[in-house]
Amino acid sequence: MKHWPVTILLFWLIVAVAAPWLGFQPDAIDLDRILAVPSFQSWLGNDDLGRDIFARLIAGAEVSLTVAMLVTAATMTFGTALGLVAGYYGGWVDRVLMHVTDVFLAFPGILLAIAFAAVLGPGLNNLILALCLTSWVGYARLTRAQALSLRGRQHVLAAQVLGATTPRILFRHMLPLLMAPLLVEATFSIASLIVAEASLSFLGLGIQPPHASWGSMLRDGVRYLLVAPHYVLAAGLSLMSLVLAVNVLGDTLRDTLDVKR
Amino acid sequence: MLFKRLVGVLPVIFGVLLLTFLLVHLVPGDPVEVMLGESATSADRSALRAELGLDKALPLQFADYLTKLAQGDFGVSIHSHAPISGLLAERIPATARLALLSLVIALAIGLPLGIVAALHYRRWPDRAATLSALTLSAMPHFWLGPLLMLVFALWLGWLPVSGMDNDASILLPALTLASGLAAILTRMTRASLLEVLNEDFVRTARAKGLPERTVILRHAMKAALLPVVTVIGLQLGSLLAGAVITETVFGWEGVGRLLVESIEKRDYPVTQACVLVIALTYVLVNLLTDLAYARLDPRVRFSQ
Numbered sequence: 113m114k115h116w117p118v119t120i121l122l123f124w125l126i127v128a129v130a131a132p133w134l135g136f137q138p139d140a141i142d143l144d145r146i147l148a149v150p151s152f153q154s155w156l157g158n159d160d161l162g163r164d165i166f167a168r169l170i171a172g173a174e175v176s177l178t179v180a181m182l183v184t185a186a187t188m189t190f191g192t193a194l195g196l197v198a199g200y201y202g203g204w205v206d207r208v209l210m211h212v213t214d215v216f217l218a219f220p221g222i223l224l225a226i227a228f229a230a231v232l233g234p235g236l237n238n239l240i241l242a243l244c245l246t247s248w249v250g251y252a253r254l255t256r257a258q259a260l261s262l263r264g265r266q267h268v269l270a271a272q273v274l275g276a277t278t279p280r281i282l283f284r285h286m287l288p289l290l291m292a293p294l295l296v297e298a299t300f301s302i303a304s305l306i307v308a309e310a311s312l313s314f315l316g317l318g319i320q321p322p323h324a325s326w327g328s329m330l331r332d333g334v335r336y337l338l339v340a341p342h343y344v345l346a347a348g349l350s351l352m353s354l355v356l357a358v359n360v361l362g363d364t365l366r367d368t369l370d371v372k373r
Numbered sequence: 374m375l376f377k378r379l380v381g382v383l384p385v386i387f388g389v390l391l392l393t394f395l396l397v398h399l400v401p402g403d404p405v406e407v408m409l410g411e412s413a414t415s416a417d418r419s420a421l422r423a424e425l426g427l428d429k430a431l432p433l434q435f436a437d438y439l440t441k442l443a444q445g446d447f448g449v450s451i452h453s454h455a456p457i458s459g460l461l462a463e464r465i466p467a468t469a470r471l472a473l474l475s476l477v478i479a480l481a482i483g484l485p486l487g488i489v490a491a492l493h494y495r496r497w498p499d500r501a502a503t504l505s506a507l508t509l510s511a512m513p514h515f516w517l518g519p520l521l522m523l524v525f526a527l528w529l530g531w532l533p534v535s536g537m538d539n540d541a542s543i544l545l546p547a548l549t550l551a552s553g554l555a556a557i558l559t560r561m562t563r564a565s566l567l568e569v570l571n572e573d574f575v576r577t578a579r580a581k582g583l584p585e586r587t588v589i590l591r592h593a594m595k596a597a598l599l600p601v602v603t604v605i606g607l608q609l610g611s612l613l614a615g616a617v618i619t620e621t622v623f624g625w626e627g628v629g630r631l632l633v634e635s636i637e638k639r640d641y642p643v644t645q646a647c648v649l650v651i652a653l654t655y656v657l658v659n660l661l662t663d664l665a666y667a668r669l670d671p672r673v674r675f676s677q
Binding site: 211212214215216218219220221222223224226227228230231232233303307310311314315316317327330331333334337338341344345347348351352355356359360 | 508
């Protein structure tokens with residue numbers, strides 16, 4: 113019971129990774145089973161085209177986790193590098209970065225991602241691009257603030273005196289001390305990216321039919337709310353379970369690693 | 374302090390204007406072609422290109438964009454040819470009503486829940502409040518909205534499903550929109566009050582023999598509310614961004630719905646205008662919050 117967040121996360125990770133070998137057919141249309149209720153044949157029922165909802169949930173998990181992890185890997189690398197350089201050098205590099213991030217932060221929540229996705233056009237690649245364009249800011253701000261306080265530390269000064277190159281100081285002497293806050297930030301960011309992917313797909317800006325995404329399943333499900341509530345409930349509960357699990361994991365990590373937010 | 378803060382916000386506003394202006398130039402290929410579709414004649418295209426000023430040099434276009442905005446001219450919708458300022462004026466009151474009611478609901482839920490949690494630290498009311506806040510913050514609007522719709526409109530039949538024909542129509546979208554802020558307010562109020570309860574002045578108030586009610590509500594809460602005010606300012610922006618999804622779920626004809634409709638129709642000038650209005654409102658609200666904070670916090674007020 114104590115380990116429920118890890119259990120939920122592992123469940124979705126394993127089914128997402130194992131999806132190709134599980135033999136589900138998320139895109140197979142069966143017109144005899146349109147909006148069928150859950151049964152032994154299809155555990156969570158069928159959607160408006162008679163497709164198996166459980167199979168589509170697994171396909172949706174695959175998309176959701178892939179997007180979240182790809183975007184996290186890309187933006188964490190880029191944002192951290194940028195923040196390290198700005199915090200270490202200070203001066204105009206730092207001022208420019210701060211102004212740019214201030215502008216990005218002036219667009220609340222998912223608004224900028226919606227705007228980018230809108231002009232780039234729908235589809236998986238553009239969805240990833242739109243999320244990358246907006247999610248690096250947090251890492252840059254976090255790393256910059258930490259680097260600013262680290263650059264005066266004794267061991268950094270010692271490394272400078274000993275003639276260590278700047279990349280060596282940044283990546284060997286400063287970056288390791290940043291790993292704990294970065295890990296916590298990345299965990300929360302994965303949760304918000306899962307929501308962001310679903311939001312954009314809900315608005316029709318993300319994954320395109322016939323491919324499954326939790327967001328587009330929720331959108332379709334709302335249309336059949338009265339006749340087939342199991343559709344919305346299945347997609348919504350899946351999304352909530354994963355986001356809740358990742359968030360709780362983030363809280364635990366933050367407390368364990370003693371990171372202040 | 375006031376002057377510095379006001380000047381500091383200018384580069385941000387400039388950046389926001391520049392970024393929204395550049396949005397249309399991020400369209401892969403020819404934006405005019407994307408907007409008009411493949412059936413348009415080349416005369417139509419050059420007409421639209423000239424109308425949007427896309428045939429001019431980029432800095433000139435930006436200068437034009439700023440000049441027009443300064444005159445309150447947001448351009449014209451490609452779809453309906455109506456002036457965008459009019460479209461916005463039609464939609465802004467609906468979003469403002471929704472956001473304000475959500476704020477009131479979030480405060481009405483978050484503050485009491487946070488106080489109760491802090492006063493029963495680590496006992497069941499605290500656990501229940503913390504767990505509800507955690508669950509609520511894991512429920513995006515496009516999941517909580519349909520869920521509330523299912524329970525209160527379809528099963529219980531207490532409230533209208535969607536639209537805005539009825540006075541009660543606002544309740545479900547407002548409740549949906551309030552959820553995230555209510556969760557954050559609960560957590561913040563709890564944490565903030567817990568911290569304050571250990572302060573000397575609270576002990577003094579208790580030692581004076583003041584009733585516990587007065588100690589908590591008049592002495593402790595006054596100090597505990599300060600960080601909460603900042604959070605409200607920051608979160609009002611998320612409320613506006615959340616309105617985009619919530620209004621779409623409930624068919625609420627506000628700025629958020631206008632934004633989504635414009636994206637579906639590839640009416641980029643309208644998209645641009647909506648994004649700009651939401652971002653600028655957010656910047657303004659944050660500025661006002663900072664000023665309010667300075668007025669509320671005696672440490673800041675007297676240091677000037």
